[in-house]
Amino acid sequence: MEVKVLKNILGANEQLAEKNRLLLEQNGVFTLNLMSSPGAGKTSLILETIRRLKEKAKIGVIEGDISSSVDAEAVSKEGAPVIQINTGGSCHLDANMIGNALSSLPLGDIDLLFIENVGNLICPAGFALGENRRVILSSIPEGDDKPLKYPVMFHEADIVVLNKTDLLPYVKFDQDAFSRALKGINERLKIIPVSCTTGQGLSEWVSWLKTQMEKS
Amino acid sequence: MEVKVLKNILGANEQLAEKNRLLLEQNGVFTLNLMSSPGAGKTSLILETIRRLKEKAKIGVIEGDISSSVDAEAVSKEGAPVIQINTGGSCHLDANMIGNALSSLPLGDIDLLFIENVGNLICPAGFALGENRRVILSSIPEGDDKPLKYPVMFHEADIVVLNKTDLLPYVKFDQDAFSRALKGINERLKIIPVSCTTGQGLSEWVSWLKTQMEKS
Numbered sequence: 001m002e003v004k005v006l007k008n009i010l011g012a013n014e015q016l017a018e019k020n021r022l023l024l025e026q027n028g029v030f031t032l033n034l035m036s037s038p039g040a041g042k043t044s045l046i047l048e049t050i051r052r053l054k055e056k057a058k059i060g061v062i063e064g065d066i067s068s069s070v071d072a073e074a075v076s077k078e079g080a081p082v083i084q085i086n087t088g089g090s091c092h093l094d095a096n097m098i099g100n101a102l103s104s105l106p107l108g109d110i111d112l113l114f115i116e117n118v119g120n121l122i123c124p125a126g127f128a129l130g131e132n133r134r135v136i137l138s139s140i141p142e143g144d145d146k147p148l149k150y151p152v153m154f155h156e157a158d159i160v161v162l163n164k165t166d167l168l169p170y171v172k173f174d175q176d177a178f179s180r181a182l183k184g185i186n187e188r189l190k191i192i193p194v195s196c197t198t199g200q201g202l203s204e205w206v207s208w209l210k211t212q213m214e215k216s
Numbered sequence: 217m218e219v220k221v222l223k224n225i226l227g228a229n230e231q232l233a234e235k236n237r238l239l240l241e242q243n244g245v246f247t248l249n250l251m252s253s254p255g256a257g258k259t260s261l262i263l264e265t266i267r268r269l270k271e272k273a274k275i276g277v278i279e280g281d282i283s284s285s286v287d288a289e290a291v292s293k294e295g296a297p298v299i300q301i302n303t304g305g306s307c308h309l310d311a312n313m314i315g316n317a318l319s320s321l322p323l324g325d326i327d328l329l330f331i332e333n334v335g336n337l338i339c340p341a342g343f344a345l346g347e348n349r350r351v352i353l354s355s356i357p358e359g360d361d362k363p364l365k366y367p368v369m370f371h372e373a374d375i376v377v378l379n380k381t382d383l384l385p386y387v388k389f390d391q392d393a394f395s396r397a398l399k400g401i402n403e404r405l406k407i408i409p410v411s412c413t414t415g416q417g418l419s420e421w422v423s424w425l426k427t428q429m430e431k432s
Contacts (some may be wrong), residue, residue, distance in 0.1 A: 037253050037254040037255060037335070037358075038253040038337045038358055038362055038365065038366060039253060039355075039357065039358025039359045039362060065365050066338065066365060066366060066367070066368070067364065067365060067366075067367050068361070068364045068365050070361055070364060070365075089368060091307065091336075091338040091339050118338070119253070119337065119365065119366075120307075120336060120337070120338055120339075121254045121335065121336070122282065122307040122334070122336055122339075123307050123336075123338075123339065139255075139357070141255065141355070141357040141380065141383065142253075142254055142255025143255045145284070145286055146254055146255060148283065148284045148286060149254065149281050149282060149283060149284050149286075149335065150254060150282060150283075150335075151282070151283050152282070152305060164357065166386070167357065167383065167386060167387070170382070170383060170386055171383070171413075197387075
């Protein structure tokens with residue numbers, strides 16, 4: 001009985017995600033669902049991407065948080081159209097919330113849409129939003145064992161960006177162990193190490209992103 | 217209708233938590249529910265506490281993870297009795313899981329029980345386990361805005377331990393902003409800054425813990 005209820009909820013989310021996908025495709029918007037632990041640097045990655053890509057692509061952002069709008073305010077200062085979703089307690093974004101946000105965005109004027117999910121390495125994995133790619137942002141101080149402990153999230157990813165490489169000299173982090181753990185979960189998964197503080201690796205990230213947008 | 221189902225689930229969890237609380241009390245076990253983001257250092261804090269307190273208190277540990285048993289293996293090396301719960305996808309521990317784990321622990325031989333919750337700054341807040349105190353572990357590289365973004369978890373806390381102070385010279389973190397945000401959520405909340413790498417602040421943490429155990 002309970003399983004049936006869950007199945008219906010997921011079914012409804014899938015239907016709404018498909019509707020979002022169609023709307024985004026019709027408007028030529030390439031969409032990323034950016035997921036990570038709290039404080040891994042999702043907003044920093046979005047800000048650095050806007051700074052590097054804004055001459056080449058019109059970028060929009062949907063910010064997801066339980067509470068507060070500090071991230072949306074930071075994005076807004078870069079001149080990008082942004083909608084803040086406050087989930088009011090919910091631990092993930094869902095396709096219905098995104099559908100509502102899309103109706104307030106100038107989709108015809110957006111080439112690339114970032115959806116910054118709620119900081120959570122578990123629950124967002126189960127909810128499609130209508131995105132083209134799922135980006136997992138991991139970060140050095142979280143430790144090299146995250147793929148082992150949160151395998152579902154990493155299994156669903158299209159790419160892993162590994163942030164805060166500038167902290168490598170100061171914390172224990174075995175990059176080979178991290179790569180091995182990822183390969184065990186998802187053989188084809190590419191890792192791009194970056195530092196949003198020093199800029200290291202961001203050109204590789206932007207170049208991956210441009211390739212994906214051209215493919216779509 | 218859906219609200220009613222949720223209410224029943226929470227009711228059942230509360231009942232089971234109360235059963236755990238009674239069993240732990242009868243056995244003279246003081247219990248901590250340790251919650252944080254992934255990679256904030258929960259296991260490191262447990263290991264450092266065992267090293268500092270093991271002559272004075274018999275310590276047991278319940279490890280909660282979606283997958284893997286790496287943390288339980290690390291604890292076991294310190295000679296403490298430990299049970300690993302793999303939630304198999306669930307984003308939090310619940311009182312039923314803890315009840316099952318308690319039946320496999322030598323409760324008569326334990327004075328202090330750590331329950332390391334699943335790394336998640338949202339969902340565990342809604343599920344009492346039968347603990348005496350709720351400890352939130354935050355960490356410097358996650359940023360000073362975490363209380364603003366995850367207010368429910370911090371509102372429910374009895375104490376906040378702020379880990380990885382050794383990284384303060386290398387990342388942006390405004391300790392006053394962190395304190396102010398916490399005070400706005402929970403006026404009486406104490407913050408203990410620590411570094412499990414250098415040992416800084418751990419004596420204050422251990423001393424707080426001993427005082428709480430004496431009170432109970």
